[in-house]
Amino acid sequence: MNKSIVLMFHEIHDEKWFDDTLNHLSRKYRFVSATDLNEVVLGTRISNGICHITFDDGHVSFYNKAYPILKKHGFPATLFISPEKIIRRENYWFQRVRSFSKAEFHHYVCSQIQDKFDVELGKYGVYSILKSMPISVINNFIEGFRNIKNLPEEEFINIDVDQLLEIADSGLIEIGAHTMNHPILANEDDSTARFEITKSISDLQSLIKRDVRYFAYPNGQPVLDFGAREENFLKESGIRLAFSTSSDQLKPAYSLFALPRIGISKGSIGYVNRKIRFAKHWIGLRNLMHRTTEDKERKILSQNRRNL
Numbered sequence: 001m002n003k004s005i006v007l008m009f010h011e012i013h014d015e016k017w018f019d020d021t022l023n024h025l026s027r028k029y030r031f032v033s034a035t036d037l038n039e040v041v042l043g044t045r046i047s048n049g050i051c052h053i054t055f056d057d058g059h060v061s062f063y064n065k066a067y068p069i070l071k072k073h074g075f076p077a078t079l080f081i082s083p084e085k086i087i088r089r090e091n092y093w094f095q096r097v098r099s100f101s102k103a104e105f106h107h108y109v110c111s112q113i114q115d116k117f118d119v120e121l122g123k124y125g126v127y128s129i130l131k132s133m134p135i136s137v138i139n140n141f142i143e144g145f146r147n148i149k150n151l152p153e154e155e156f157i158n159i160d161v162d163q164l165l166e167i168a169d170s171g172l173i174e175i176g177a178h179t180m181n182h183p184i185l186a187n188e189d190d191s192t193a194r195f196e197i198t199k200s201i202s203d204l205q206s207l208i209k210r211d212v213r214y215f216a217y218p219n220g221q222p223v224l225d226f227g228a229r230e231e232n233f234l235k236e237s238g239i240r241l242a243f244s245t246s247s248d249q250l251k252p253a254y255s256l257f258a259l260p261r262i263g264i265s266k267g268s269i270g271y272v273n274r275k276i277r278f279a280k281h282w283i284g285l286r287n288l289m290h291r292t293t294e295d296k297e298r299k300i301l302s303q304n305r306r307n308l
Ligand SMILES: [Zn+2]
Pocket: 056, 057, 178, 182, 217, 218, 219
C-alpha cells in the first residue's frame, strides 16, 4: 500500500492535466477531507493509501479550473487563503512582484538595504533577500518600486468573496487560514506573528460563518519560516491541523502542527509518481544539483543581517 500523503497545489494552468492526475491518483489513494484526515491522524492510525488535496492562496484558477473537476469527481479538498487579501481585492506580495522586471527590482531592493547586510546582496536572488525581511519592509519595497517606475495598479488574480462563499458552502471544500499578508512568520516580532495568525482565523470565520480548523504556513519551511511560537498561536486559536511545505509522506513522527505536503504543479503521471514516492529525497537531490538554492541563500542572509 502507498503511504498516505497530503498534496499541495497553487495555480492550475491545465485542467486536463489536473483531471488526468487526480484520475490516476484515485486508483492508488482514497481522497479524504481535512476532517477525515484529522480523525485518521489524531487517532494515530495513519493508515496507508489516503490522500488529502490542498490548495494555497486562492488563485482564481482554483475556482475556474480545479473546483469544477473536484466537484465532478466528488473529491474533497482544503483551500488556504487570506481573508484580508480577498476582502480588499489585493494580490499577495509575491504575485505583485511577478510583473516587475526582475533585474531592475533586484537592483532597487539591493540599493535600499545593502547597508543592513555584511554580505554583498547582488549575489543573492531577490526572493531570497525579500524572504529574509518582515512583510512591512517587503511591502515598502514594492510600493517604492511601483512609484519610481510609475507602474499601473495590477489586476486582481484571486477568487473574490462571492466565489469564496460559494466554495465554502459546497460541503466539499474546507476553507483554511493562511495569515493576513503572507509574511514569513519567522521574520516577524511576536505581536505581528500573533496578529497575522489569529486575525486571519477570526476574520475568515466571520466571513464564511464557519469554524476554521486548519492552517497552512506561508512559504511553509519549518525553522526558516515558522517554529514553536507559531504552533502555539495556532493551538490557542483552536486550529486542529497545520500544514508545512516540507516534502514528505505522512508519518507518525510529524507534529499535527507541521504536517508535510508534496507540492505538484505539472508533469507526466510518471513524474508525479516519482515526486510522491521520493518526496523527501527529491528535495535533497535538487539541492545537490543546484549550487545554491533559495533556502541556502536565506540561511546565509539571516546569519549576516544586522538589525533592520
Ligand atoms: Zn501561500
